[in-house]
Amino acid sequence: MKLTRNFYIRSGLVVARELIGKKLVSCSEEGITAGIIIETEAYMGAEDAASHSYKNRRTARTESMFSEGGHLYVYLIYGMYLCANVVANVRDIPEAVLIRALQPTDGIELMQNRRQKKSLKDLCSGPGKLTQALGISKKDYDLDLCDDKIFIEETNLKPTIITTKRINIDYSGEAADYPWRFLMQN
DNA sequence: GACATGATGCTCT
């Protein structure tokens, strides 16, 4: 069962927590790749100094965060890696959830080809890695997760969730200490 | 394993 719009039209914190244990699916000409989401971070728009949309900063790059919940915000980081985020909340509330790690389930061989035959553990164990493994590119910027190319499915998992501080946002002052990172316990 | 470092390009001031 694909998640519908209602799932995404909620606070980024709720969406980030509930995405843990769900299945992210990417369809391409090469085949289907998918994995269970095991790590996310919430970025809470205007109020969050770590967010690209802090103080409602709205530019060509951040525009997708202002879309209706359920869109895909893709951006380039450190000149070489892409990060994939799920936009949350209603239009003009710029919240998003960074997908930080997956547990590969489908299309593992295709992921290995895209990632040049890394071990299963290294295929999707970071935000820059999973975009490569799933074949996500800048063309997928602002793509709608309610369509059929990239989407998220319900599972029957009942994960135990751990909450910690977010990663690599030391520049953001006290926002760096907010417990807005969610992990599935092994 | 734990750390340090370099690669690299786009965005915003």
Add this chain to the structure above:
DNA sequence: GAGCATCATGTCT
């Protein structure tokens, strides 16, 4: 022109 929501690789143990 600075800085960035990262990763792979190297060195040292």
